[in-house]
Amino acid sequence: MNIQDLIRPSIKAIKPYSSARDEFKGSKDNLIFLDANENPYDNGVNRYPDPQQSELKALISKIKDVPSECILLGNGSDEVLDLLIRMFCEPTKDNILILPPTYGMYEVLANVNAVETIKINLSEPMFQPKPTSILDDATINSKLLFLCSPNNPTGNCFETSTIAFLLDNFKGIVVIDEAYIDFSKQESWLNQLSKYPNLVVTQTLSKAYGMAGIRLGICYASAEIISVLNKIKPPYNINELTQIKAIESLGDLTLVNNQISCLLEEKDALIKAFDEVYFIEKIFPSDANFVMVKVDDANTRYQQLIDNGIVIRNRTSQPLCDNCLRFTIGTKQENDILIKILKTL
Numbered sequence: 001m002n003i004q005d006l007i008r009p010s011i012k013a014i015k016p017y018s019s020a021r022d023e024f025k026g027s028k029d030n031l032i033f034l035d036a037n038e039n040p041y042d043n044g045v046n047r048y049p050d051p052q053q054s055e056l057k058a059l060i061s062k063i064k065d066v067p068s069e070c071i072l073l074g075n076g077s078d079e080v081l082d083l084l085i086r087m088f089c090e091p092t093k094d095n096i097l098i099l100p101p102t103y104g105m106y107e108v109l110a111n112v113n114a115v116e117t118i119k120i121n122l123s124e125p126m127f128q129p130k131p132t133s134i135l136d137d138a139t140i141n142s143k144l145l146f147l148c149s150p151n152n153p154t155g156n157c158f159e160t161s162t163i164a165f166l167l168d169n170f171k172g173i174v175v176i177d178e179a180y181i182d183f184s185k186q187e188s189w190l191n192q193l194s195k196y197p198n199l200v201v202t203q204t205l206s207k208a209y210g211m212a213g214i215r216l217g218i219c220y221a222s223a224e225i226i227s228v229l230n231k232i233k234p235p236y237n238i239n240e241l242t243q244i245k246a247i248e249s250l251g252d253l254t255l256v257n258n259q260i261s262c263l264l265e266e267k268d269a270l271i272k273a274f275d276e277v278y279f280i281e282k283i284f285p286s287d288a289n290f291v292m293v294k295v296d297d298a299n300t301r302y303q304q305l306i307d308n309g310i311v312i313r314n315r316t317s318q319p320l321c322d323n324c325l326r327f328t329i330g331t332k333q334e335n336d337i338l339i340k341i342l343k344t345l
């Protein structure tokens with residue numbers, strides 16, 4: 001597969017904006033910067049941030065064992081996903097493939113870009129991709145296939161062999177959204193990047209890393225793909241405060257790793273408790289920090305929980321999710337309150 005043939009012609013032709021910080025790169029010591037029309041009085045954020053986020057990317061590169069030139073950072077994964085659609089999909093011509101029930105942003109971002117979304121539901125009852133249907137429904141204009149694994153809202157990972165088959169046979173880019181991978185026993189697809197030129201993996205600091213508020217999404221792909229994304233991203237898309245906070249937090253992952261262990265233990269405890277709740281009819285297996293369950297009447301139970309001060313996600317209107325509710329795993333204290341309330345309903 002030739003990746004160049006998949007890129008929008010107008011994007012291939014773009015000459016990127018060259019910012020002041022791009023044009024002069026040098027050691028920051030002892031220089032007087034009069035090139036970017038910044039306010040010179042130091043307050044910690046008066047200078048533009050590093051447009052290439054070199055220090056932060058070097059840290060992520062070390063942690064994940066992926067070269068820096070294979071990493072692009074975004075203002076949340078949502079920016080990364082938007083950039084991918086804009087790089088590969090010609091508005092009103094190309095399309096993306098998604099596998100409902102799944103993360104809602106893929107379709108929203110496609111709509112914003114006037115790109116059609118082709119939907120191929122996951123299988124029942126295991127919520128796995130149906131590879132033959134996917135390849136049958138793909139057209140010559142299908143540029144991106146979004147695989148969310150572990151999948152939101154169902155919680156399960158997709159079979160490794162199914163993903164490998166799709167990587168081998170889909171004639172476009174396969175984006176694996178690994179927002180919840182740190183909660184899963186399944187291996188990340190990151191170490192397969194060099195094997196599959198059409199593989200893009202996205203991750204985020206919003207879930208396991210506990211930094212939803214700083215908005216940092218990560219895209220991993222071949223240097224060929226990343227270099228084009230770099231060309232079209234806004235020059236200063238990762239702000240200074242985000243870069244500082246991410247570098248600080250990623251410097252010591254002990255706390256995050258402990259929190260992940262606690263959340264996984266809490267998930268087991270919550271699933272045990274769900275077993276005893278008479279109106280919970282089915283608990284779906286979860287590789288993430290949330291659990292989807294099927295109840296007798298999702299709308300009623302959702303409202304009852306709100307009346308008791310607990311907000312969960314009602315997924316009943318999603319395909320294959322009739323009467324399904326999604327519970328995020330909270331702290332032990334929060335989960336204990338949840339369990340107590342569930343038993344009174």
Ligand SMILES: *Cc1c(COP(=O)(O)O)cnc(C)c1O
Nearest residue numbers: 076077078103152179204206217
């Ligand atoms: C939460 C979530 C994200 C994270 O998006 P950010 O913009 O990085 O916060 C991405 N994908 C899925 C499937 C999610 O559930």
